[in-house]
Amino acid sequence: MTRWIDRPAAREVIPLLPGESFRWLEHDYPSEIARWNYHPEYEIHLIRKGTGSYIIGDQIGAFGPGQVAMIGSELPHDWMSDLEPDEVIIGRDAVVQFDAEWLERCIGVLPEVSAVRELLELSQMGIIFGGQTALDAAEQIELVGRTSGSRRLSHLFALLAVLTHAPKEEKMLVTRAWFSASEGREGKAAVEAGLAYIFANLNDRIRMSEAAHLAHMSEPTFSKYFKRASGLTFSDTVKKLRIANACRLLATSELPVSTICTEVGYSNLANFNRQFLAEVGMTPREYRNLDDAERPSGMSPRLGLGTANRLVEHAHP
Template structure:
C-alpha cells in the first residue's frame, strides 16, 4: 500500500506540505479479511507524519538516514532499524532529503491492536512471553544486531504471504523481538503511559493527548482537556500523571519541544516561526525551554548534522551498517 503522487505535485512540494503539518491521531484501517495491517510506503508520503494511535506498531527502515521522534526523544536512524512503538506513543521518522528527492519503499509497517493480541493469547498460551515485550513498548524499543536482521526478514515475509502463513510470520517476528538479548534492544524514551492502564487512567491520557495534538501551536489549558475527558481538573490531573508518568504541563512541554526539533531539522522556518508554530509566543522563553530539554539553543541544534544532534536518553546505536539483502534473497539463511 503506497501513497499515490499526483501529476501536479512535485516531490519537494510534497515534503514541505507533509512536514509542516502538526502531529495527528492516525486512524488505522485494515481489510475485513485481515486482523492486522501490513504496509510499505515511500517518503514523503501522506501517511508518513508525526502521529499517534492506539495500535502497536512495528517499523522497519529499508532505505535512507534521518531522525526519529519517539515519545519525547529524538535520535538518528539508518537502514535496517527495527522499532516497536506502543499504543499512544507519538512517533515519526524524518529522512534527510535532497531537493526533489523521494525515498522509494522506505518503510515496512505492521500495526495491530492490543485487543487482537489478547484474544490470540487467550487461546494460544505460547504467546504469553510476548506480553512482557508489549508491556514495555510504551518507551519505544529499537532493535539492532542479529535480532533486527531476523525481524526485518520476518516483517518482509508478512508482505509476501497469505492466509495462515501470513499470521505465522507475525507471531514469528513478535517471538524474535521477545527473545532479543539485552545488548540488541534499547529503550528510547521514558515510559509514555502504561499499556496496562485501564478505565479512567487510559481515558485521561487519550483525551489529553488528543487535545494537546489538536492545539499544539495555540494556548493549551488543562481545564479544556479535563472537560473532554468528562472529569474535574483534580481528577484528570491525578489520572493523567498516574498513567503517563508525567504531569499534564510536562507532557505539553515535551511534545512542543519534540515538534520544534522536527521543524528545525526538516524545514527552513525561522527560529521565531518555529517558536510560534509550537505554541511559544515569547522567543526568549522558547529558547530557554528548548535549552533545558535539549541541552543547546535551537540555532545550534539546527546547525548540527543529523548524527551530531543529541538523542536524549537514547544510547549510541550502530545504525550505519547496510540492511541485509532482500528477504527473498536471504530467507534460506535466516531461520524463521
C-alpha cells in the first residue's frame, strides 16, 4: 500500500458511461483509485466497512462504518483504512459523483430541486453526516447502485433531499471553504491551476510565478483571484497542504519524521517542526503517538466541533 500512500494528491478524471448523467461506483481498499485526489465534480461518499483516518481539505479525522460525507468541487480528500499486513477490504466504499453544471440544468427545469444549492455551498467545506441522516443517505446510495434508468435518478434526488434537509445536529463541517464558485471564471481558473501546480510539486520548491503562468495570469492578478476564490493566500495554501500531507503520512506510514519532512517539501527539520506545531498544535512525533481516536476529528485542534456547529447554525439561521 506504501506506493499509494506516499503519492501526492492527483486530479481525478471521472468519465461517464454512455447513457449516464452521473456516476456511481464502489471499490476495494487498498486500490489505485482510493488515494488523495480532487476533481470538479461533487462527491457523496459512504464508508461500508473498516476504520481509519480521512483527510478532507487540510483536516484529518477518524472514520468508521456508516460514515457519509459530501465533498465539494476541487476539495482534496482521501479515506485511509487501518489494515493488517496484506489485508484487503472488499467493497469498502460506495460513491456518487455528479457535475454541478448538470445539476444546475436540472434545477432550471425542476425548480423543486433548487434547495440543493445551499447544500452544494456547504459541501465546499466538506460535510460529515451522522444519526438518522447518515442511515437514510446510506440506503439511498445503495439503491442508486442497484437500480437503473428513472429509478436510479429518483434515488439520487431522494439522496440529495435527505442531505439537504439534515438537521444541524446531524451534520458537521470539516474544513474551511476550499473554493467559492461565485468568484467566477477567473477565480476558478486560478484555483484549478494553483491546486494542480501545488499537488504536482508538493515535495519540491513551489513558486507562485509558475502557478500564475499556468493560469495565464500575471502574478498580482493570479494572487488576487486565488485568494478571493480560495479564501487563503497562495503561500498559506501551500503550507496547509504540506502539513496536511505530513499528518497523512504520520498516521498511515512508518516513515521517519525526517523523511516525511523532505517528502512534504521542507528542507529544514527545525522549520518543519515549527510549522507543524503552529498549524496542528503539537509536534509531528506527538501527533504520530496519538491513537486514531485521539487525533482531531473533523476540525483542527484550534477549531472544534462546537465551532463547526456554529458554522452550520450561521448557514441555516
